[in-house]
Amino acid sequence: MDVPTWVWFGTIAAIAGLLVFDYVFHVRKAHIPTLREASIWSAIYVGVAIVFGIGVLVFGGRQMGTEYFAGWVTEKALSVDNLFVFLVIMGSFKVPREDQQKVLLFGITFALVARSVFIAAGAALITTFAWTFYLFGLILLVTAGNLLKSDDHDDDADNVVVRIARRIFHTTDYYDGDKLFTRVNGRRALTPMLLVMVAIGGTDLLFALDSIPAIFGLTENVYVVFTATAFSLLGLRQLYFLIDGLLDRLVYLSYGLAVILGWIGVKLILHALHENNLPFINNGEHVDVVEIPTWLSLAVIVAVLVVTIVASLTSPKGRALSAIRGARRHAADYLDLGYTADAGERERVYAKLRAEEKVLRALPEKYRNELRTEEKDLLELIQQVHRQHG
Incomplete structure (x- = not known):
């Protein structure tokens, strides 16, 4: 289905409006979102994405609607997994809890802009070179393999760009509210707030390497690719604070995502074989293979996510791993006096640890x-918290 230009402009304007609304009304004043606030706005953004999908289904047809929902669910799952890395980065930079949502919103905005560029490039490649499907398929299979190797979500927050910035520019080791620049002894200096935003932005570029091929494996409709990606990112900030504790519980999410990315990777390669024009494969002729329909991919994606979440929340090993992860994080947060100046937040962290x-x-x-x-250092960390709290 060809999407009219006015629909494109209207959609982009609506998405930009939602981002501006977040900047003006939610993050302008630094604060820690309450559970109620995060729940309401998460539900609103999910509702907007679903209503939009229903509109695509009604006006674009069943195929287009199915592709949108398959893409949106996949991108949402990948976005939740990305939250783990954001959590590690912000912990590494010791971002005050009150300022974390501003960092997240910057990351979401940067991701949306960067992925729009990747989408345009991917669409051009697919249109011009059919062999791009082979490349995308291999990227997803390699990513799936890497996810299976380890369920660790550690990430090097002090990446190359951050190291270069620290070497070239005058930087501080402390925050000045949510300012990006401050003055030290009369000299202009970068604060860690700007550096953590650079780290988040750089990480977003890496995330796009599996995100964009994954959704192109479900649909070649650029409008569907763009909107499914955009609506999966909108509301991610609120979701972060809503499922903050649940993030540590989803210990098997990486395995589920590995299965999903592997499935889409196979789907892409089968499609590439069907559209084949590479001379060294079947003499440049298409290969008669089975193609996986989008409705089946949607069913597989939903089923895998349900099994993964249920296993994470109910299995004894899942409960053990999530409790260890959560206790380590909350103990470190409590002992870091720069983590937050909010007494209520410190009590919340202590209650979580208990x-x-x-x-x-x-x-x-x-x-x-x-x-x-194996976790002797964690037990000692917890004892430090109790001594400080007492």
């Missing part, structure tokens, strides 16, 4: 023995 301690004590003997031997 709840995770209860989970650790209730673990089967097997997991408690592993905790004593």
Whole structure:
């Protein structure tokens, strides 16, 4: 389906309007969103994405609507996984809790702009070179393999761009509210707030390398690719604060995403074989292979995510891993006096840690023995928190 130019302009204007609304009414004044605030706005953004999808289904037809929902669900799942890395980066830079949503919104804006460029480039490549499907398929298969190697979400926050910035420019080790620049002894200096935004932006570029091929594996409609990507990113800031505690519980999410990316990678390669024009494959003729329909991909994506989430939340190992991750993070947050100046937030972190301690004590003997031997430093960290709180 060809999308009229006025629809493109209207859609882009609406998405830009939602971003401006967030900047003006939500992050202009630094604050920690309450659970109620995060829940309401997360529901609103999900609702907007679903209503838009229904509109695509009605006006664009069943095929286009199915492609949109398959792309949106996949991109949303990848975005949630990306939140783990954002969490690590902000923890590494010790971003005050009050200012984290501004950093997240910058990351979302940068991701939307960067991925729009990647989408345009990907569409041009696919139109001109059919073999691009082979490349996209291989990228997804390699990414899936890397996800299976480790479920760690550690990331080098001090990336190349940040190191260069620190070497060239005068930087500070402390924050000055949410300012990007400050003055030290009369000299203009970069604050860690600007550096963490650079780190988030650089990481977003890497995320696009699996995100864009994944959605092009579900649809070649550029309008669907753009809107599914945009609506998966909108509301991510609110979702971060809503599922903050749940992020540590989704210990098997990387495995589920590996299956999804592997599935789409295979789908892309099958499609590439069907459209083949490379002379060294079947003499440049198309290969008669089965093509995976989009509705089946949507069913597989939803099923894998459901199984992954249920396994993460209910399995004994999942509970053990999530409690260890959460306790380590909350203990470090509590001991870092620069983490937040909000007394209520410090009490919230302490309460979270106490709840995770209860989970650790209730673990089967097997997991408690592993905790004593492999997580001795964590137990010492928790004791420090109790001494400081007392």
